[in-house]
Structures are given as C-alpha cells and as structure tokens.
Amino acid sequence: MWAMSESVPLRCPACRREHLYAAPSYPCACGAPVTPHLDRRGTATAVTHRAWEEEWITVRCESCGHDGQWPRPELGCPCGTVLRVTVAGAVAEAVAGTVAGAExxxxxxxxxxxxxxxxxxxxxxxxxxxxxxxxxxxxxxxxxxxxxxxxxxxxxxxxxxxxxxxxxxxxxxxxxxxxxxxxxxxxxxxxxxxxxxxxxxxxxxxxxxxxxxxxxxxxxxxxxxxxxxxxxxxxxxxxxxxx
Structure with missing residues (x-):
C-alpha cells in the first residue's frame, strides 16, 4: 500500500463542504516513493471537462532526481463534484509528450x-x-x-x-x-x-x-x-x- 502525504484542507466550490486530502505516493523506478507536494495555499477547482494534457503532472523523485509522470491529484466530493487539487512545483505536461519544455x-x-x-x-x-x-x-x-x-x-x-x-x-x-x-x-x-x-x-x-x-x-x-x-x-x- 502506498504511503500518503500530509493532509491539506480543501473546500468544495459547489457545496462548500470541507475535506482533508492527502495525495498518494507512487513508486519511482529507483524504488523510492514519490509524492506530489500539495499547495496548502492553493484553491481546489471543479473539473468541468477533461483534457488529456491536464490529467498528468511531472514530479521529481527526491531520492534519485528522476522526473516521473503521474496522474494529477483529484478528490471526489459526495455532492458529485470532482475537485482538482493544486500541486506545488509540478509541471502539467507529462503525457502530452514533452518534459521540461523539450521534445x-x-x-x-x-x-x-x-x-x-x-x-x-x-x-x-x-x-x-x-x-x-x-x-x-x-x-x-x-x-x-x-x-x-x-x-x-x-x-x-x-x-x-x-x-x-x-x-x-x-x-x-x-x-x-x-x-x-x-x-x-x-x-x-x-x-x-x-x-x-x-x-x-x-x-x-x-x-x-x-x-x-x-x-x-x-x-x-x-x-x-x-x-x-x-x-x-x-x-x-x-x-x-x-x-
């Protein structure tokens, strides 16, 4: 089971319900867990449409320095709204085909x-x-x-x-x-x-x-x-x- 990061408070923009959310950790190729750093000052936004380029982020492994591509953190609110969570320092371009702006x-x-x-x-x-x-x-x-x-x-x-x-x-x-x-x-x-x-x-x-x-x-x-x-x-x- 993957480790979880520190929980951050989120408010659903639709129903104003409060949530605590912790991003999952993913296994880097080196074996170390990689966890996106969530922006505690960021505001969760409702997902109203899907675009492939917005579904993935680049997160660097702190152990080996490898830039990996992982799903962007999201949370489903009981009211039916899907919340997109703000990530600090992540590059939202991973599976779109480029890394760090280069082919x-x-x-x-x-x-x-x-x-x-x-x-x-x-x-x-x-x-x-x-x-x-x-x-x-x-x-x-x-x-x-x-x-x-x-x-x-x-x-x-x-x-x-x-x-x-x-x-x-x-x-x-x-x-x-x-x-x-x-x-x-x-x-x-x-x-x-x-x-x-x-x-x-x-x-x-x-x-x-x-x-x-x-x-x-x-x-x-x-x-x-x-x-x-x-x-x-x-x-x-x-x-x-x-x-």
Missing part, C-alpha cells in the same frame, strides 16, 4: 531496468482514466521511460507510447477484435516500435490467434489494476521488461 530525444531501446524489480504496485480501476494510469505504472515498472500520449489515435481505446514501444489500452466492455490487434501492429510497424495490448474485457478468439502470429503481447487488466498475461509474448515481456 523527448529519439533513441533506440529504453534504458534497462534493474536486475531485481520490486513487486508491481497496481492502482484500482474504476474509470477509463484509471485503466490508462494502471498501464502507465506497469510500463514504468517494466523499465520504459518517457511515457506519453501516442501520436496517432487508435480506432478504439487509448494509445500511449514510450521510447521503442506503442501500447493500446481498451477500457471498454467488449473483447478486443482481430481488427484492433491488426491496427495496433500496423501502426507500430510504421513507427519501428514494439507493441502491446491491454484490455479490460479480454480478446476474441481470432484476435488472440492473430496476435500470436504477429507477435503482439496481450494483457488483461483486472479491476485491481494488475495486468495478466494472455499469451506467451506477454509472459516474456512481463519476465524480461525492456531487456
């Missing part, structure tokens, strides 16, 4: 992961956004860096990318189809990247067969946010990470 430099393979990995710490899935967060955490655990929104939007689901990898997250209640798998594979081929598919509802039988022939790792996300390997390629990716 991620092209490179071959992502940096290698440590030989020994800590156990994966998932985040429970309640929304489509949670499914993307769980996938991003898992890819980071595997050793991938510079996780961002994919340049091309997939026909279904949500595309995210890392250096050398293209991933598709399907948070719908229908099994992924053979067309979904083929489109991901073709897009990855044009970008000279590996690809991997994550689905909440699993895969049609022909989609699993085509993925095996194309070499596409398939994972099913359970509601705890833990990816479960569906085929041999996924087992190999889970075991080896970016190696």
């Amino acid at each position: 991620a430099p092209p490179g071959p393979a992502p940096e290698a992961r440590p030989a020994l990995r800590r156990p994966f710490q998932p985040v429970a899935i309640r929304t489509a956004r949670d499914a993307v967060t769980a996938t991003a955490l898992y890819l980071r655990w595997l050793g991938y860096r510079d996780i961002r929104r994919a340049d091309q939007r997939p026909p279904s689901g949500i595309g995210i990318a890392a250096r050398g990898l293209l991933a598709q997250v399907d948070p719908t209640v229908r099994p992924a189809s053979v067309r979904d798998v083929e489109c991901l594979w073709l897009t990855a081929m044009t970008e000279s990247s590996r690809c991997v598919y994550f689905s909440l509802a699993g895969y049609a039988d022909d989609a699993r067969g085509r993925a095996d022939r194309l070499g596409v790792p398939l994972f099913v996300l359970d509601l705890t946010g833990t990816p479960r390997a569906v085929n041999d390629m996924a087992d190999q990716l889970d075991a080896s990470g970016t190696a």
